[in-house]
Amino acid sequence: MMEELAKIPWAVIAPLIVVQLVLMIVALIDLRRIHTTNGPKILWVLIILFANLLGPILYFIIGRKQS
């Protein structure tokens, strides 16, 4: 198991994972703060968590409701 983990080229993969995580966390923080969204909030939580790259982007474009 550890050998397999060591075989992954982390220098190549790590930035991608970091960027994706940051995007996801920012979207979740914003979702926590915002008053209402387009559509139910719990749905957006699921989309952000499981549609891994597209989820946060979709949330920021269509999910946020400007008050």
Add this chain to the structure above:
Amino acid sequence: MRGLPILLQKEFREAWRSWKFLWIPLVFAILGMSDPLTNYYMMDILHAVGNLPEGFDIQLPEFVPADLLQASIGQFQMIGLLVLLASFIGSISKERANGTATLLYVRSISFSAYFISKFLVISAIGFVSAVAGFAASVYYTTVLYGNFEIGTLLACFVTYFIWLLLVIAVILMMSATFNTMIAATGAFIVIFIGQFLTILWDFLPWSLPSNGVLLIRDMMYMQDYWWSMFMTVMFTIISIAIGIVMMKKNTSMVKI
């Protein structure tokens, strides 16, 4: 230009609070990463999911760094510009529709200052995004393929940023002129459909991004380059001017 610093501050705070300074650059960074990565691991991806027959062999083309930067710019041109379009097309028309504009228009602000403040803040976001996208693409290309020459790379970046300025000016102009739906369609047509014209001519604003890559390849015919640059700057200024005039004219569209 009365009140420009205050309006700038307002726009900046609004963009900051809605996380636009963070998430749009991150999207560009992901777009920049995707092409060098997928091309480098193409063989592995094909073996894993491609369902290739036994002993099947493909000769993949040998890429030079400029090819990958061009592919990344292609991503920015499609998805990146769509993200910019979607998140900024309402910046003036939505304010008119939901009544925020009423609060502003009753004060004695100048419309040019208001338009310029929006343009500057969105340009700043565009600049950060372009930096993030180029940095990601160049980082992966350098790690996986090879080095760029720093001078031409910077020239390519500046060229792309000037193109982004035109895109932002067109988006704001459309937003000032029409309501959000029509503005989105209009900006989409101008920005995306216009790109087909580059098949015919090399000196139009729409060919500026690919001209930037040609600078790296050292294959650019400089006269065409300067023409496209000149036309882009002209179109940007004209768009800003039309935007300010239409914004003033459309004050009656404000919902009270």
